[in-house]
Amino acid sequence: MRILLTNDDGIDAEGLRALRRACLNAGHRIWVVAPDRERSGSGHAITLNSPLYVDEVDFADGGPIGYAVSGTPADCAKLGIRAICDEPPELVLSGINRGPNLGTDVFYSGTVSAAIEAVILGVPAIALSLAGYDDLDYSYAADYALRLAALVEERGVPEHALLNVNFPAVDGRRILGTAVTRLGERRYQNVFERRLDADARAYYCLLEESLEHRDEPATDVWAIGRNMVSLTPVHIDLTNHGLIQTLVPWARELSR
Amino acid sequence: MRILLTNDDGIDAEGLRALRRACLNAGHRIWVVAPDRERSGSGHAITLNSPLYVDEVDFADGGPIGYAVSGTPADCAKLGIRAICDEPPELVLSGINRGPNLGTDVFYSGTVSAAIEAVILGVPAIALSLAGYDDLDYSYAADYALRLAALVEERGVPEHALLNVNFPAVDGRRILGTAVTRLGERRYQNVFERRLDADARAYYCLLEESLEHRDEPATDVWAIGRNMVSLTPVHIDLTNHGLIQTLVPWARELSR
Numbered sequence: 001m002r003i004l005l006t007n008d009d010g011i012d013a014e015g016l017r018a019l020r021r022a023c024l025n026a027g028h029r030i031w032v033v034a035p036d037r038e039r040s041g042s043g044h045a046i047t048l049n050s051p052l053y054v055d056e057v058d059f060a061d062g063g064p065i066g067y068a069v070s071g072t073p074a075d076c077a078k079l080g081i082r083a084i085c086d087e088p089p090e091l092v093l094s095g096i097n098r099g100p101n102l103g104t105d106v107f108y109s110g111t112v113s114a115a116i117e118a119v120i121l122g123v124p125a126i127a128l129s130l131a132g133y134d135d136l137d138y139s140y141a142a143d144y145a146l147r148l149a150a151l152v153e154e155r156g157v158p159e160h161a162l163l164n165v166n167f168p169a170v171d172g173r174r175i176l177g178t179a180v181t182r183l184g185e186r187r188y189q190n191v192f193e194r195r196l197d198a199d200a201r202a203y204y205c206l207l208e209e210s211l212e213h214r215d216e217p218a219t220d221v222w223a224i225g226r227n228m229v230s231l232t233p234v235h236i237d238l239t240n241h242g243l244i245q246t247l248v249p250w251a252r253e254l255s256r
Numbered sequence: 257m258r259i260l261l262t263n264d265d266g267i268d269a270e271g272l273r274a275l276r277r278a279c280l281n282a283g284h285r286i287w288v289v290a291p292d293r294e295r296s297g298s299g300h301a302i303t304l305n306s307p308l309y310v311d312e313v314d315f316a317d318g319g320p321i322g323y324a325v326s327g328t329p330a331d332c333a334k335l336g337i338r339a340i341c342d343e344p345p346e347l348v349l350s351g352i353n354r355g356p357n358l359g360t361d362v363f364y365s366g367t368v369s370a371a372i373e374a375v376i377l378g379v380p381a382i383a384l385s386l387a388g389y390d391d392l393d394y395s396y397a398a399d400y401a402l403r404l405a406a407l408v409e410e411r412g413v414p415e416h417a418l419l420n421v422n423f424p425a426v427d428g429r430r431i432l433g434t435a436v437t438r439l440g441e442r443r444y445q446n447v448f449e450r451r452l453d454a455d456a457r458a459y460y461c462l463l464e465e466s467l468e469h470r471d472e473p474a475t476d477v478w479a480i481g482r483n484m485v486s487l488t489p490v491h492i493d494l495t496n497h498g499l500i501q502t503l504v505p506w507a508r509e510l511s512r
Contacts, residue, residue, distance in 0.1 A: 045301040051451075082446045107369070108330075113299065178507040179507065182493075182500065202311075203308060204308045235496035238490045243414065247487060253407065254407070
C-alpha cells in the first residue's frame with residue numbers, strides 16, 4: 001500500500017519510528033511527513049497565512065527520507081497529501097502516539113486531527129495511540145497497525161470515517177483482544193492557579209488535572225481499563241441530527 | 257443571564273465588541289475572556305505546560321473589564337469557566353466571528369472550538385459567525401444572539417449540544433429567516449507552492465484555495481447562499497455509531 005505516516009509527537013518520536021520500520025519491513029511504499037517538534041494538544045489547528053518550512057530527515061537506515069514540517073499535525077496531513085506525496089496515498093497512519101487519545105480528548109488530539117484532516121481530503125485514516133507514558137514498547141501496536149491496514153485495504157472503510165485505535169500499555173501477551181467501542185467521557189477538573197511573574201504580570205498555570213473517569217461499558221476508556229485494544233469508528237459529521245426537529249419551532253420564532 | 261463571551265478574532269475584534277454591547281444593553285451579567293490577538297484557524301488547540309498570561313482590558317465605556325489571554329479560544333473558554341468567572345456562567349457566546357464557520361470548516365474554527373470546550377465543561381454554548389469579510393454590520397447578528405440566548409434560557413439545549421449560527425453578510429432587512437440545517441461540505445483544493453527562502457531552505461505556501469462547494473439542500477452552506485440564517489445543532493460525540501456493528505468481525509480477526 002501507499003501509506004502516509006504522521007503524528008503529533010514530532011518526527012523524532014519513537015512511536016513514529018516503530019511504525020515506519022514496521023511499514024518498511026512489510027514492503028509498503030511510505031512517506032513520513034511529521035511536525036519538527038512535539039505538537040501535543042494542538043487540536044485541529046492549521047497554519048494560515050504563514051509559510052510551512054519543510055526539512056528533509058535522513059533516518060540513516062537506508063529507507064526513504066522523511067519531511068519535518070514547521071506546522072501542526074493537520075498541516076502535515078494536508079501538505080503530505082496535497083504536495084509531498086508524488087502519488088496519492090491510500091491510507092494515512094497517525095501515531096503511534098505516546099499517551100492515550102480517548103473520549104472527548106480526541107478534540108485536543110493532534111494525532112486524531114491529522115487523521116480527520118486526511119478523511120476530509122478523502123483518504124482513509126487510522127489514529128494510533130499507546131495509553132502510557134513510560135517504558136513503552138511500540139512493537140505490538142506497530143504490528144497491529146499493519147494487520148488493521150490490511151483489513152482496510154481488503155474491505156475499505158466507509159467514506160468520511162476514520163478508525164481511532166488505543167492500545168493498553170502492557171506486554172502484548174497480556175492484551176485480551178479488541179473491543180469495538182464508542183468514545184467515552186473524560187472530564188478534567190482543570191484547576192488553574194493564578195500567579196504573578198517578576199514584573200507583577202498575572203498568569204495562570206493549569207495544575208495537575210484530576211480526571212473524572214466515567215467507566216461506562218463499551219467505551220474506549222472502559223476497554224483500555226480491561227487490557228483490551230479499543231477500536232472506535234469516528235466520523236467527521238458533527239451535526240446533531242437528533243436535535244434538528246426540536247429546533248424547527250425555535251427557527252420559526254427567530255424568523256419573526 | 258450570566259454569560260461568558262469569547263471569540264477567535266481577538267479581544268479587539270469588532271464582532272466581540274458588538275456582542276458585548278448588546279449583552280450589556282440587555283442587562284446580562286457578562287465576562288469577556290478572549291485571545292489577546294487573532295487566533296483564526298487555531299482549531300481546538302489548548303496550551304499545555306506553559307503559562308497563560310491574562311491582561312485586564314478596559315473597554316472605556318463604564319462596563320466591566322475584559323481579560324485578554326495569551327492562548328487559544330479553547331483556553332479562553334476553559335480559563336473563563338474554571339478560573340475567571342466568579343459565578344458559573346449559564347451560557348457561552350463565541351463570536352461574532354468575522355467570516356463563516358460552515359460545514360467541515362468547524363474543525364478548524366477557534367470560534368466553534370471555544371463553544372465545544374464550554375459544552376465539554378457542561379455549559380451551553382452558541383457559536384456565532386458572520387459570513388463576510390468586508391464592511392460588516394454586526395448589529396443584526398448581535399440582536400439575534402440575544403433572542404436565541406433567551407430561548408436557551410427558557411427551554412435549555414440538551415446536554416452535550418451546542419448551536420452553530422451563521423449569518424449572511426447582508427442588511428438585516430434582506431434576511432429571509434432561519435433554517436435549521438446540518439453541516440454541509442466545503443472541500444478546499446489546497447494548492448501548495450514550494451519555494452526557497454534566501455538561505456535556500458524549502459518552504460510551502462498555501463495559495464489562495466479554491467472551494468469545492470457542495471450546495472446540498474438543508475445544509476448550512478445552502479442556507480447562507482439563500483440569505484437565511486443557518487442554525488445547526490452540533491454535538492461533541494464523534495463516534496460513528498452506525499459503523500460499530502460493521503467492525504465487530506474486524507475486531508474478531510484482530511483479536512486472534
